[in-house]
Every structure is written in C-alpha cells, then in structure tokens.
Amino acid sequence: MQNHNSFRISTFEFSLTFVSLNLGSIILFLPRGLAKELETPDGWISLLINGVIMLLLITLYTRLQQNFPEKNLLEFMRTGWMGKWITPVFSIIFIVHNLIIIALVTRILVITTNNFLLENTPAEVIAAVFLLTVAYSVSKGVQGVFHINLMLFPIVLFVLVVLFLMTSADFDFHELTPILSEGFSPILKGALNTSHPFVGGIYFFFMLMTYLRKEDLRPLPINLVSLIIPLTYITIIVLCYGVLGFEINKFTTFPLMEVVKSIEILEGVLGRFDPVFLTVWIIALFTTTSLSTLITVLIINNEFFKSSKKKQTWLMPILIFIVFNITFNPNNLSEVEQYSRDLLVSLGFILTSIAIGYGYLTVCFKNKKSTTDS
Template sequence: MFTRTDDKITTAQTVVIISCYMLGSGVLTLPRTLTERVKTADGWISLIVGGLIVLLAGICIVKLCQQYPGKTIYQFVQEIVGSWIGSCLSTLMILYFVAISAFQIRVMAEVTKLYLLEGTPMWVIVMSFMWIGLYLITSGINSMARLFEIILPITIVVLLICMFLSSEIFEIDNIRPVLGEGILPVLRGLRSTVFVFIGYEIMFILPAFMQHPKKGVKAMIIGTSIPLVMYMITYIMVVGALSVDGVVRSTWPTLDLMRSFEITGLLFERFEFFLLVIWIMQIFSTFTITFYAASMGLAQLSKRNIQPIMYGLIPIIFIVALLPKNMNEVFDFGDFIGSVSIYLFGLLPVVLLLITKIFKKGALKEDG
C-alpha cells in the first residue's frame, strides 16, 4: 500500500515531530541570518511576530485538513481544485520537500566536516547520513516519532545548559536599545524568521495519521511554541555575548559562542562538542521527516508503493544537496526555499480553506 493508515501517532508525538522539524539548522544559523537583515539587536521581536504569523498559517492548515479526515494534502487537494491543478500543486510540494531534505543534509554535512570529520569528502558524509535516514523512514512515521521523542528532550536540555553556562560573557548592553531604530528593522527580519519556522507545513500530512485529529490545533500551538522559546533564548544569548557585529562576521555564531568560554574545574571545559552532536541529530530529524513527506507525496500522487520511491529519491536528493559550490550558495539556497514556503504554504492554505468553505466540500459535503 502507498498509504499506511494504521501507522497512527499520538498528539504528543505530533508535537514532537513539529518541534523537531522546526528545530533544524536554524539554531546554528539564525543569529547571523536574522542579524544581517535586521542590523540591530531587535531580531528577537521579529522572532515573536514571525512565530505568531507561522502559528496562524499552521492553524489554517489544520482546519483545512480537518475537513478531509484521514487524508493528506496530496489526496484531498484534487477534490478542491480539480485533478490537473491538484496534481501540479502536489508536485510543487514534493519538489519543496525534496529541496528542504537536500538543504538540511548539506548543512549537516558542512557542520560535520568543519568540526568533526575534517578532510572527509563531502559526498561521503552526505551519503552516509542519507542511508541512515532511509533506514529510519522505511519503518513508517511512528518509528520516526519514537526517535524524535528521544532527541527533542536531550536537545532542549543541552541547549539550555549551554546557554546558561555562556551567561558569564553575556552583556545586556549588546541587545540595547530596544527598537532604537524603530519598527522597520523588525519588519525586515520577518522573512528570515519564516525560514527558521519552516515546519508548520508538515501539518498538511500529520493529521491523517493522528489518533485524535481534532487535537491538531493544540498540537500546532505547543509544537510551535517550543522552537519559538528555544530560538529566542539562543538569539538573545548569542547576540548578547558576541554583539551584533560579531554575529554578522561569524558563519556559525552559536557554535562560536560555545567556543568563546571555558568552565574550569568541570570534567568537560568546552561545550561546543555536545551542542554540535545534538544538533546533528536535530538536523537529521528534519531531513528524515521531509524525506518521508516527499516520498509519501510521490507514492500517493502516482498510487504506487512508497518503498521503491524512497530508494528512488536517494540519488535525486544527493545531487541537489551537492549542487551548491560553497556555504554562500548553501545559504542562498535556504533563502530561496524560505521565499517559496511563504507563497506555497502561507497563501495556499487560506485559498484552499476558503474554497472548501464556500463550496461546502470535504466532510461538510458528506454530512449534508
């Protein structure tokens, strides 16, 4: 079967999947990308506003999916806009998830090569992670959810400990004055925050596998709130310790923060290694869920078995991941994906929901 309707997940597992998806490479890159655009220390305000916008978009997606219980976006979009347009939209979403998978696996490989496996060919690292991810997703979404339930608490604890220990070099003046240059810099930063909150679109798929799909809005709110709090703490601590100028000059400012202090007398005096290892696991989580979403889309669109499609996507994601020649092109690729997500998953759910409500489609039609 191309759809495993018996592969159910709990509401708590849904929350974990959303949070793990959003907590991808953002913690490593967010302080730099956001500060570059805002050019002040007010990026944390952009995070709050951006988080609320993404949350509203996510709730809209959940409300739309609740009109078509047991179905993913790939299955019900054709019922809303017709077969031809629906197939085109599904194809765009599949390409989007493939692009996200490739971006995440490339960032994971770049960080691994720079800090852990210096001298190792990039393609070796990418391929190794991809085969591990393939092994995970072949077992279905429930297996992924159980792994994420282990990764997320460890990630939160390690990040909070690292941020707490870095407080000794934190300077409150580095994040002052608040709104010193007005609201315009905050608005400029909204685009960057949308990319780090990429993950809400997975709710186009998860409600079909939830044991209690009516709790989808609750899962969306909690699942978005966890990354929002983590991102805010990270941004404030990194900018407060390194300053706006220092953050902009750094490729991986969060890791540089961990390397900028030592705690003498403890068993471990340097903590960037722990953050690095945990965040490789976190980026791996994002890669696997997008890999699975792309595979499911192709399977449901073509009405074929999902297993061969998973293997078939491996070379495609591999090629796309290695296309950027350097880190600047990798970040440009990420910005492009963020721009696409605004239109594909920001505006589209609203339009589809309006069509569903106006023409009384989905569950409403069945009830009538």
C-alpha cells in the first residue's frame, strides 16, 4: 500500500474524488423513497438541508485536520485522552460501516444489472466479477485508486449533464407544487433517512485527507467542489418528479431509469440512452466501492498491522469473501433500503460524531497540556 508520506494530491483532485464516492447507488431509486416517505414533492428541500449540513461538517473536519496535517485521523486519535482504547473501537466501527457500504452497493449493482442488462446471468457471477475488479483496483494502492477515480468521474458527470439537458423539455414545474403543504416535519424525517451520503460520507476524509499538503487544508475550495453532490441529487429529484409526475414516482421502482428510457440519442443510429446510462452508472458504483475498500484496507493496516513490515497479501481475499457473503443478505431492493436506513445512517452519524467530537476534545486536551507545561 502506498506510503502516505510519498504521495500528495491537490485540493481539486481530492474534492472531485470525494464527489465520485457519493454519486452512486441511491440515485436510481432515491426519488421513489422520498416520494413515499414525505407524501409531498418536497424531497428536494430534505436534500438541500442535508447539503448544508454536509458543508458544515466538511468545514469542521477540515479545520480539525489542520491540527494534524499529513496524518490520518487514527494517528491523531491515538495521541488523545484514552486514545489507546478509543481508537481500536472506532476503527472496528469504521471497518463494519465500510463493509456494509461495499456489500449494499454490490447488491444494488447485482439487482439492477439483472433487471436491465444481464437478465440470465447468475447474481453470484456478477457480484464476484465486480468485487474482483474492485480488489484489483485497490491492489494498485492509494495513488492508483485516486487516478482511476479522477479518470472515470468526468465520464459520469458528462452523462448526468446530458441526461439533465435532454429531459428538460418534458419537465412540468407544477409537479413540484404545493411546497411545504405538510410543514417541516416530513421534510426533516426525509432528510434523516437520506443523510448518509452527506453525513456518513465524511468518512472519506478520515484516512485520505492525509494526502493533502498542509497549505491545501482549506474548507472553502473543498466545499465549492462538493456542492456538486447536493446539486446533483436535487436535480435528479426535481427531474423525476417533473418529467414522470410526482404520484408515479411513488410506485416506480427505479424512477430515474424510467426517465432515461424516454431518451433516444440520434434516433435510428444509437437508439436508446438507458444502456449507456447504466454502463456509466456501474462506473460510478465502481468508484464508490473501490474507495470504500481502499479506506478499509488502510484502516486495518494502520490500526492492526502498523508495526508489521510485511505486506498483508491475505487481507484482500478475506475482505472480498466477507463482503460477498454479506452482499446476498438482503433478498431484494426493499431490504437493501431498510439496511441503509437502519444501519448505515446510524453508523454514519456515530462515526462522524466520534471523529469530530473526539478530535476537537483531543485538540483542547493538547492545548491545555501545552499551556500547563509552559
């Protein structure tokens, strides 16, 4: 695995990679989930709230990271009060959180691929090929995974922009009204249930911000690029409601796919847009999964094998085996969504709260100690 003392990345590259982590699995069925949850077309307000919270968390964590530049969070936590005990517990929660993300993303990939692309291919084969590809990517180390993500992300973003432009003509603004018809209560509930990419997604910073130079640890440029995340989610919600109709979204498994199916590119030449979109969407899932797997490997090596000079060649096969078995625990998409709400949202809040809360306590502890010593 790449030594974090020898590789550096720019703020822009870091921010784009963070965006690529969070534009993945839920975009296909998010409009349905919010429509059923809120019973009003105000889902975009829930996402707007989450976007503001995400920017605040990025600012808080970036300012925290300024206290330990070119180190990862685990290294800093070990120096804090009871850090020797708290850090391993935090690391285990972190690993479990990431393994669940990888497994659920893989399950969504399998379900969608079976429905739209490879109907007769066994689900186990699709999952195995996908996870082996991810494992190969992660074997190239931090630099390899960053560069792969930076190469693939513009393709994903370009296809999303094409989708937004080609469907705008069929958009009906009246499907987004009335606004706030049920008040703020359902909006806040919807914000909570869809919070993981915005709150839980901050885990990307914990291990990978160490590859930023000290002078690049500035929240504003990261926030400006990260705005792509809430803007993309909001645009997808608004697009699906405006093109399909709000009520139809409640009963459509993959609303965004129905929007995509209505598009034809160069009629008679390239035909329908959905195979192109699905292929690019799989690329987005690959970037999410490869980054989550990389971070998991970094945590395990950093926390449990830091003193070992040997490369843990057995680690990746074991991780892939565990993920493969977790992947088929949810039997259908409804169970995947339930796992996401019940597990990922909670774990995301726990991780982010511990990281930022304990991190700032450690800074205060160190400052107080320095004052006392002087």
